Ligand SMILES: O=C(O)CCC(=O)C(=O)O
């Protein structure tokens with residue numbers, strides 16, 4: 660351990676294990692290249708959000724791919740499931756084997772440059788299966804990912820580079836929020852894939 664890190668404050672204020680795991684370079688260069696190329700034909704949309712009565716286009720592009728019946732109500736917007744593209748479907752199978760959990764939907768966010776962003780939130784929609792993992796994968800420009808505790812003044816910043824994975828455990832959505840802040844100097848784009856497990860037909864019941 661370097662002398663500097665000994666002088667740094669501890670990363671957490673208690674002895675609990677943080678409910679996320681950063682795994683750098685999870686995706687191979689080939690996988691990143693194939694997914695990036697495939698994403699050029701994803702049906703990205705910029706839905707309108709109403710915040711305090713004012714309408715805004717979301718500050719990024721998004722697409723939702725999922726099994727039939729897995730429509731997703733995200734920030735008050737219903738997103739209809741699109742069929743799985745080839746390489747996303749292969750990645751889903753890889754993750755299902757690796758984590759021994761079904762993933763029946765993936766939200767793809769496309770940040771066109773450093774102006775695009777995502778505000779503070781938790782991935783805690785009621786249609787998500789309780790106790791399930793959310794797996795986040797990043798491709799393209801490296802961006803900071805911020806995490807803050809809902810009750811105490813504790814924050815963490817994780818630089819997510821191309822190919823990195825972030826495993827989000829259920830307690831993370833319960834006790835923490837996350838965001839992707841703007842980085843105005845970044846000119847290149849970034850894709851983020853979050854694989855999720857939803858309760859099928861939740862919105863059709
Ligand atoms: O782009 C990211 O790294 C975060 C995406 C995210 O939080 C989400 O899709 O819910």
Ligand SMILES: [Fe+2]
Pocket residue numbers: 780781782837
């Ligand atoms: Fe999220």
